[in-house]
Every structure is written in C-alpha cells, then in structure tokens.
Amino acid sequence: MSTVIIFNKPFGVLSQFTPEAGHPALDSFGFPPGVYAAGRLDHDSEGALLLTDNGKLIKKLLDPKYEHPRTYLAQVDGQITEEAVCKLAKGVDIKGYHTKPCKAEIVEAPEWIWERNPPVRFRANIPTSWVKLTLIEGKNRQVRHMTAAVGFPTLRLVRVQIGNIPLGKLKPGEWRIVTDKVI
Numbered sequence: 001m002s003t004v005i006i007f008n009k010p011f012g013v014l015s016q017f018t019p020e021a022g023h024p025a026l027d028s029f030g031f032p033p034g035v036y037a038a039g040r041l042d043h044d045s046e047g048a049l050l051l052t053d054n055g056k057l058i059k060k061l062l063d064p065k066y067e068h069p070r071t072y073l074a075q076v077d078g079q080i081t082e083e084a085v086c087k088l089a090k091g092v093d094i095k096g097y098h099t100k101p102c103k104a105e106i107v108e109a110p111e112w113i114w115e116r117n118p119p120v121r122f123r124a125n126i127p128t129s130w131v132k133l134t135l136i137e138g139k140n141r142q143v144r145h146m147t148a149a150v151g152f153p154t155l156r157l158v159r160v161q162i163g164n165i166p167l168g169k170l171k172p173g174e175w176r177i178v179t180d181k182v183i
Contacts, residue, residue, distance in 0.1 A: 002054035003035055003177065006165050009049040010172035011116050015040040026051070029173060038062070039162075042141060046116070047072075047159035048167040050178070061162075067136035071161040072143050073110060075120060076152035080106055080129045084150040088133065094145040103134040113158065114172055120155045128155060 009015065012023060015037045019025040023043050031051060038050040038058040048070075052058060060066055088104040107130045120128070131152075133143055144154045160167045165178055 002052060002057065003032060004054070004057070005031065005035060005051040005175050006162070006167065006170065006178050007031075007049045007051060007175040008167055008170040008172050009041050009046060011046045011118075012043055014043050015049060029175065031175070039138065041159060042157075045157040045159065046172065047157075048162050048165070049159070050162055050165065051175075064137055068163045069134050069136050069161075070138060070159060070163075071132065071134045073107065073113075073158045073160055074131050074133060074143055074147055074154045075109075075128050075156035076131060076147050077126060077128060077155055078152050079127050080131050080147075080152045082106070084152055085131060087150045088131070088146055092146050092149040094139070094142070094149055097139065099139070099142065099146060100135070100137050102136070103132075105132050106130070107132045112169075116156060134161075 007029065014020060014023045014025045016025050017027045019027070026037065034053040035051040036053070036058065038052050038061045041047065041049050050061065061068060085104045085106055089102060091099040091101050109130050131147065135142065143157055147154045165180060170176065
C-alpha cells in the first residue's frame with residue numbers, strides 16, 4: 001500500500017528535501033520516510049503539493065499525456081477583465097509555446113485564504129483581483145506567464161487542488177494522508 005500526502009506548501013519553501021540558497025525545504029515538515037514530491041511548486045507559490053512513495057504514481061502524475069487537472073487561484077495586478085479570462089481559457093502564447101485551453105473564471109477574493117508572509121505588495125491606486133484557473137499541463141511558471149501575457153501579472157499564486165484532491169482546510173505547513181484515489 002503506497003502513501004499519498006497532500007501538503008499545503010508555504011510561500012518560500014522549496015519542493016525538494018534539501019534546503020538551497022537560503023530557502024527552507026520539505027525536510028522540516030515531518031513527512032514519513034521514503035516520500036517524494038510528485039511535481040513541483042515554485043518557492044514563491046503556495047498550496048497543494050502531493051508527496052508519495054509510489055514511483056509509478058509520480059510518473060503518471062508528471063506525464064502530460066494523462067492531462068490531470070491542477071487548479072490555481074491567482075491574485076493579479078489590476079482588475080482582470082472578461083476579455084483577458086476568455087484569452088486565458090482559449091490558450092495564450094508564452095515563450096514560443098501556445099498553452100492548451102483551460103478553465104478560467106474571475107472569482108471573488110477568497111475569504112478563507114491565509115495571510116501570506118511576507119504580504120503581497122500593496123499599491124493604493126492599483127486594485128488587485130483573483131482568477132481561478134484549471135490547467136491540464138504544467139510548464140515552468142506557466143500560470144504566471146499566462147496572466148502576464150494577457151496584461152495582468154500574478155502577485156500571488158495558490159494551488160488549491162490536484163486532480164480530485166482539494167487542499168481543503170489545511171493551513172500552510174500542514175499535511176494529511178490522502179485516502180481517495182488520486183488518478
């Protein structure tokens with residue numbers, strides 16, 4: 001029986017077990033021995049990260065042909081428009097690549113979300129807004145590149161679900177064993 005864990009990765013933590021360049025890593029969160037991150041989340045992104053001791057599951061989760069969905073909430077600079085969201089949904093050009101279509105919608109600022117440390121920069125005369133994106137691919141820094149491509153740079157990025165596994169009420173640094181089927 002393999003172990004699968006969902007972890008709420010805090011801002012600034014690396015998705016690896018070895019600290020590097022002054023950033024803390026997964027080694028300080030008390031995971032059971034033998035688990036590894038099934039994918040990554042950049043140090044400046046937060047939220048859902050799966051860990052498992054099942055190598056076949058990791059391979060399947062990372063293989064683009066399986067198109068497993070990942071859902072993100074992105075706080076963006078400015079008041080995002082329906083036009084920008086439609087462009088995101090159809091796919092945009094980033095770094096010589098056209099992203100696959102995705103689900104995109106404007107959402108209200110989530111009331112349940114934790115404060116980030118350090119806080120997102122605040123500018124009194126420039127509002128921020130939130131967009132929810134569900135992607136079936138995972139290029140490096142893809143959501144950030146996508147929102148910037150439509151004129152709304154990402155200020156904060158929180159992954160809230162991987163496949164059918166939601167982050168739920170886990171606070172940053174908390175984790176739980178997943179009992180649901182992952183894929």
